[in-house]
Amino acid sequence: MAEGVLFNVAEGIIGQLGKLALKEIGLLWGVKDELEKLENTVSTIKAVLQDAEEQQAQSHAIKDWVAKLKDILFEADDLLDDFSTEVLRREVMTRNKKAREVRIFFSKSNQLAYGLKMGHKIKAIRERLDAIAADRKFHLEERPRETRVSNRVRETHHFVRAEDVIGREVDKKVIIDRLVDPKIEENVSVLPIVGIGGLGKTTLAQFVFNDEEIKNHFEKKLWVCVSDDFDVKIIFEKIIESSKGKKPQNLEMNTLINDLRKEIGGKRYLLVLDDVWNYDSQKWDSLKKPLLCGARGSRILVTTRDEKVAKISKTIESYILKGLNEEESWSLFKQKAFEKGQEPENLRIKEIAKEIIRKCKGIPLAIKTIGSLLYFRNLEEEEWLSFKNNEFSKLDQNETDILPTLKLSYDHLPPHLKQCFAYCSLFPKDYEFGKEKLIKLWMAQGFIRLSSQNQLEDVGHEYFMELVWRSFFEKAKDHWWITRPRFKMHDLLHDLAILVVGLESSTFGINGENIGGKTHHVSIGFDLSTSSQIPATLFEANKIRTFLLPCQAWHPQQMVLNQSTCDAFVSSFMFLRLLDLNMTGIRIVPHSIGKLKHLRYLDLSSNDYIKMLPNSIEKLQNLETLDLSYCYSLMELPRNITRLVNLRHLNIDDCNSMTHMPHGLGQLTNLQSLAEYVLSTGPRRGGELKELHGLNHLRENLRIKNLRHEKNIELECKAASLKEKRHLEELALEWIKGDANEVNVGYDEKSIEALEPTQNLKSLELNSYWGVIYPSWLSSLKNLVHLLLVSMKNCQHVPPLHQFPSLKTLRLCDFPSLEYISDSVNLPPLEFLLIRDCPNLKGWWERRKDSIVEDEDDDNDYVFLPSFTHLSSLRIFYCPKLSSTPLFPER
Incomplete structure (x- = not known):
């Protein structure tokens, strides 16, 4: 069991007791004395937990004592959560129900019956805890426990x-010499780098991969992380994605191989296969055979911990990496x-x-x-x-x-970080996770404790960054299509997480055989991706708090649930805090989901057939995160969603069938993220922009859809108060599509001016804007990193790029009137540039007599695109007047 878990459960119990005392609900229902006794008992036990957790490895007696204590503390936590939920439910009913119903609900007989029942349960739990507390014959020490350990703060x-690569210059040179050696006769040769875990094989391969000599020598450079799953088809898909920059969609093996040959056939390529474990020679031959179509001098660089892997794959003598x-x-x-x-x-x-x-x-x-x-x-x-x-x-x-x-x-981690790290054992190896999502998972389990007036998400950020600073997490490779950084764990740290978590968590396909009554957190491994059945052993863990389906890009289908299986599953696990049903193919969300009163996190994303949510979802008063993204058929949210008073994150990203937002959404003042806000376009009027007025805690991303091209719309836009949402990082403004010729462009110019956002914005998208001029506030977005302009039917130019000194990504799509992009030579450090459907685009800037770039061909009316120092990806589609234009000048 992960150390620190019990301490944090005990701390959570005391916190819940404190909240109940503040409401004086214990006095009201006649259980005040029992609550106070329970608090005293838990406080006594909490004081010796650090000593007990440290000594249990050396003493079976203490280990048994801790195991018994764990079971009862979790029961106490669930019981108090029941109690707190009932209190919250009655508060919500008082606010929303008619007076007569409230009087009946809060009748003396009703209160007395509930109080008597709850009093007996609390007393029984407390007496069991008292017996365990009295059984401390091990001379356990009382120790104060620190919740923060850092007394120095880095800049x-x-x-x-990024970490500087230290001490690998010689290794790099030797490997590069072998890779470019003209004396090697094979068309495609394989060089393994072999070394124990933690030596930096991947870092060295990256060091080589990005070297200038390698860039100049090979026509194609491809990188694939293989890890535990040596699936030949998946590896081919990854190679094609590395080459094309986009994932192939559900292709048969023969089609994949044909595509692969188109990408690398006859070209001198370098392919890195990172972290290979397979030493099955038949699998290796199946992989290597289609790769032999490369030109002479092509190389495959393999990193592995296993010398057997090197032996079956190598054609060049392995490079043994030393410390x-x-x-x-x-x-x-x-x-x-x-x-x-x-x-x-x-x-x-x-x-x-x-x-x-x-x-x-x-x-x-x-x-x-x-x-x-x-x-x-x-x-x-x-x-x-x-x-x-x-x-x-x-x-x-x-x-x-x-x-x-x-x-x-x-x-040496403090207890709150121990359990946060150990929880990550539920992820597969090489899994890339976002900071924001992981923090929400921690929140659902009650791992994050407020120590000041900060929001839970801010405290979670502190936890996350401490684990990054201590090297437990590392930054994953950047991709142009991902606006926020991704992170991962080194394989050995993943092994450590599984080691320390013990029976507390289980992942099918890794340690699922250990699942049972002691298990509280479960995730499903990829090896069950084609199964429609929940493994029978899972039902033995009827008190699980987590059911997670960690979605990875190369394993898009985790588990397919038929409706009866889904209904049975939801009805069987009543103590769930986190339920993940993403990509399970369900069509109807079970009505019984309303019984999961402990639930904090519900992920229904990427279920294409869900059209409606059951009204029972309004009973989930503890719910903090509801993820409905990519539910393409979802038409509307429940009318009474405003009863989810603890909801902090509502994600309806890309729910393309959504017709409107419910009235009263502005009452959910705890909301921290709202991926999309859909304005009504039909006869059924939904919530208007003014609902956003008081939601000033919104962070992450917000897309406002179906903005209207109407007169006097700027008053409604101003009511949204986007400028006050200072934590917002990404904003997309999307107008209704239609015929731009029928609209007065001035309407859009006034509305966009009224939608002025915070200057902290890092990403901005304008879509189907029919104005001619850009808003005055655009030049104030000095922190902008990503800019996307789509369907700008009347705009004839791009805003001056030099006013965005941090801009890295620029995408221009469906820009019919655009002829030239910029008139400035002072360009931001662009790394990715996409230009699509710009039929009249002639060049980067219009040629002038004083132009720095000279065009020798006087017949052409375009000028070369400038040379970008930082540009790593340039994509141009359907721009016919650029078809004969050299994209970059000679250097």
């Missing part, structure tokens, strides 16, 4: 910058352990640090994690010496196992 740029030397290890350690990477003035601390480094055996991952751990220590000799002699000296680590070192870093 912001240290948090986000860093002492100087390189010290250089890496300094980056992680000391402020700004500066050596400590105290020479004794430096000596102690170097002794610690030697035990890391030159393994970069071990050095980084220990360095990150020590960063949060005071620079005092006694403290560092104590760490070396007492904790670090106990490590029994050989050269092929760094888990003990990583476990030491885990041991």
Whole structure:
């Protein structure tokens, strides 16, 4: 079991008791005394939990005591959640029901019966806890527990910058020499990089992959992460996606191979297959055969921990990667352990640090994690010496196992971070996750505790960033189509998460055989992607709190549920806090879902056939996140959705059949994210823009759809108060499509001016705007990173790009009147440029006599596109007047 879980459950129980006391509900229903006794008991147990959790590894008696305690604490937590939910339900009914119904509901007999029943349950739980508390014959110590450990704060740029590659210049040169060696006779040869986990094989491969000599030598460069799942078809799909920049859609194997040959046939390519575990020679031959169509000099670079893999795949002698030397290890350690990477003035601390480094055996991952751990220590000799002699000296680590070192870093996490990290064992290896979604998952389990007036999401951000700073999470590769960064866990850290979580969590396909009554969190592995049945063993864990289907791009279908199976599933797990049914193919959401009163997170996304939600969903008063994105047939939200008073995140992104928003949505003042707001276009009038007025906590992204091209619409637009939504990062404004010739362009120009957003915006989309001029506020968006302009029927130019100094992505689509893009040579650091359906576009800028770029052909009325220093992807489609234009000038 993950350490820290019980402490946080106990803390949550005390928190719930405090909230109930504030409402004086215990006094009202006659259970005040029992609640106070329960609080005293839990507080007594909480004080010794740290000592008990640390000692249980050495004592079976303590381990049994902790196991018994765990079961009862979870029961107490569920019982109090029942109680809190009932209190909340009565508050909502008081607000929404008619007076007569409220009087009946709150009659003395009703209250007395409920109070008597609840009092007996609380007393029974409390007496069992008292018995366990009295059974402490192990001399457990009471210790205060810290909730924050950091007393030094790094500067912001240290948090986000990519790690410098240290000590791999020689390795890089040797590998590049082998890859470009003209003496190798095979058309396509394979070079494996072999080394233990944590050595930095992937980092070295990236170092090679991005080298200028490699860029110039190979016509195609392709990168594929293979990991545990050596599925030949999936690997081909990934190769094609790496080449084309988009995923192939449901192609048969023969079609995939034909597409693959079109991409690499006759070309000298470099393909990196990262993290390969398969040593089945038949599978390897099936993969390699279609890859032999490359031109002479093509290379496949394989990274693997297993020498057997290298043996069956290699045609060039494997490169055995070694650890860093002492100087390189010290250089890496300094980056992680000391402020700004500066050596400590105290020479004794430096000596102690170097002794610690030697035990890391030159393994970069071990050095980084220990360095990150020590960063949060005071620079005092006694403290560092104590760490070396007492904790670090106990490590029994050989050269092929760094888990003990990583476990030491885990041991030093505060309890709230331990359970947050361990929860990530539910993800598959190499799974890429977004920060915002993971924080919502943590919130659903009650892992995030408010310590001030900050929002839960802000505290969750602090938790997340602490795990990033301590090297438990790392940033994944950027993609132009993803506006927010993605993260992942190193394979070894994923192994560590599974190790520390024990029976608390289970993933089918990895450790599903351990599932049972002790399991509280479950996820489904990809090996069940074609199954329509929930594994029978899952029903043994009838008190699970998490059912997760972690969706990965290459495994879009997790599990298909027929309706009866879905109904049975929802009815069987009444203690769920998180229910994920994304991409399960369900057509009707069971009415019984309203009985899941503990539910905080409900994901119904990517279910194409759901048209309506049951009215019973209004009973989920604890619900914080409702994800309905990509439910293409969903027509409307429940009328009484305003009863979900705790709702913080409502995601209806790309629900294209949605006709309107319900009235009263503005009452949900806890809302933190609302992906889309759909204005009514038909006879049924829904909520108007003024509903957004008070929702000033909105963050992440917001798309307003069906803005009308009407006179006097600016008053309604102004009522939305977008400028006050200071946490909003992405905004899309989408007008109703139609015939631009029938509309007065001035209407749109006034409405867009009234929709002025916060200056903190990072992404902006304007879609079907029929005005001629851009709004005055556009030039104030100095933080803009992504700009998308679509169906700008009357605009003849793009806003001056030099006013967006941070702009990295520019997309121009369906721009019929556009002839030239810019008249400035001061361009932002664009990395991705897409131009589509611009039939009159002639060039980047119009040629002038004083133009810096000269066009030698006087017959042409266009000028070359400028040379972008940072541009990594340029895509141009259906722009006939650019067809003969050289896209870049010669350098």
